[in-house]
Amino acid sequence: MADITVRKIRFSFEAPFDFDVSDGELGEMLGPLALSMTMPYLEPYLIRTMKVAIKRISDPALAEDARRFSQQEGHHYRNHAVLNDRIRAQFDESVAAALRGIEADLEADYQRFTRTRSLRFNLAYAEGFEAMTCAAALAAAEHGAFESETLPGAEMWAWHMAEEIEHRTVAFDVYAHLVGSYPYRILAGTWSQWHYVSYIRRFAKCMANALGRTPKGPKTPLQRAALRNYLRTWSPRYDPAKIELPAGVEELLARYSAMAAP
Numbered sequence: 225m226a227d228i229t230v231r232k233i234r235f236s237f238e239a240p241f242d243f244d245v246s247d248g249e250l251g252e253m254l255g256p257l258a259l260s261m262t263m264p265y266l267e268p269y270l271i272r273t274m275k276v277a278i279k280r281i282s283d284p285a286l287a288e289d290a291r292r293f294s295q296q297e298g299h300h301y302r303n304h305a306v307l308n309d310r311i312r313a314q315f316d317e318s319v320a321a322a323l324r325g326i327e328a329d330l331e332a333d334y335q336r337f338t339r340t341r342s343l344r345f346n347l348a349y350a351e352g353f354e355a356m357t358c359a360a361a362l363a364a365a366e367h368g369a370f371e372s373e374t375l376p377g378a379e380m381w382a383w384h385m386a387e388e389i390e391h392r393t394v395a396f397d398v399y400a401h402l403v404g405s406y407p408y409r410i411l412a413g414t415w416s417q418w419h420y421v422s423y424i425r426r427f428a429k430c431m432a433n434a435l436g437r438t439p440k441g442p443k444t445p446l447q448r449a450a451l452r453n454y455l456r457t458w459s460p461r462y463d464p465a466k467i468e469l470p471a472g473v474e475e476l477l478a479r480y481s482a483m484a485a486p
């Protein structure tokens with residue numbers, strides 16, 4: 225059984241947004257804001273997938289991992305929904321409506337996947353998303369990005385990404401238990417990453433256009449580390465259980481355990 229703690233934490237997002245930064249810094253900021261916009265749709269979709277999967281899991285320890293995974297994701301997206309209200313409020317009503325339009329498209333996609341696609345597909349989507357997120361979260365931890373002072377909701381991001389690292393084995397293990405095919409993991413997983421990233425681009429472009437800016441795609445050591453970690457997920461020998469955690473992640477998780485509601 226994986227070591228997963230469910231922490232109920234609610235963050236507040238009072239700090240003002242500062243878009244008056246360089247094009248490079250804006251690029252670094254709009255990515256996470258766009259990611260946040262997807263969470264109230266993506267994470268409930270992962271939870272729905274796990275709910276179906278749990279009924280078929282024959283290993284009680286893995287079923288418990290899947291339950292805790294879902295509970296963690298549930299706390300993540302509830303915080304993101306509050307941050308997203310703040311994000312929309314930075315823009316005028318027409319931009320907020322455009323953002324809501326993209327949110328509706330994403331929600332329609334995920335509801336359709338739950339309704340019409342196989343569990344095999346939905347589990348490959350979940351693992352594709354989790355593998356990509358964990359690759360980025362590990363890079364962020366390695367490069368101290370959890371201590372950002374400019375990113376809106378930085379503290380919540382640090383908690384979320386630390387928990388993504390903490391539950392990194394679950395979608396992989398559930399996929400291995402119920403599906404198992406390596407080629408399908410790569411095929412459907414890569415498609416799911418393309419699908420997901422296309423929405424990140426739409427959200428980021430909508431915000432950049434509203435600001436009248438052309439943000440630069442960040443090319444930092446962190447981005448290169450994320451890409452390296454991501455490419456490793458394509459290996460047939462990839463197993464998130466074998467990943468060595470960067471320094472500081474355990475301390476961060478302990479800090480959030482202390483912050484969580486009893």
Ligand SMILES: [Fe+2]
Pocket residue numbers: 267296297300301384388
């Ligand atoms: Fe999450």
Ligand SMILES: [Fe+2]
Pocket residue numbers: 297354388391
């Ligand atoms: Fe996750």
